[in-house]
Amino acid sequence: DAKTTQPPSMDCAEGRAANLPCNHSTISGNEYVYWYRQIHSQGPQYIIHGLKNNETNEMASLIITEDRKSSTLILPHATLRDTAVYYCIVRSPTGGGNKLTFGTGTQLKVEL
């Protein structure tokens, strides 16, 4: 699986949009971009994934650049409960049983 690069930490004011960047310049054609987050003392939680089109669900939006070398996770109205470590992971969906390769992620701190 391709390696990803994320900033170690970011701050965001409550109610504002949080934009979390991820670089994955070695991503290959069949690999998807996945985002998980881990709130303190909990297991990781799936957020969203995409291949090349932008995706949106009830939790977040995912913007993938046209060359697929980077992406941005957007939390449109961050709340204090969104404080967590956010992991960007590149992974192939084919073959079954593909493990998740976590990096160190981005620690997002949402403040009043």
Next chain:
Amino acid sequence: GAGVSQSPRYKVAKRGQDVALRCDPISGHVSLFWYQQALGQGPEFLTYFQNEAQLDKSGLPSDRFFAERPEGSVSTLKIQRTQQEDSAVYLCASSLDTGSVSYEQYFGPGTRLTVT
């Protein structure tokens, strides 16, 4: 519905003791994964089951680590002769993965193991 559950949530073991960590996956999930998370690090893959078959154990750090899933549902991760470096959070995840498609993984809360 019920998520992935793990027990115990916390375990303190003296160095040299054996421990067993349990994972109850989401009902109907074929695939089950174990990960180890050291303090301040992201989770690292240990092993993967598809039903009762252990298809990948490449992440197990030593032969002191053993995992099983005899009936294709509940899984147990056993660590023999625990060492201080085994102190970590052990996470279990399950998914609907088939043999040909990988889906998102759902994680339990983890078991925090402290070896003294």
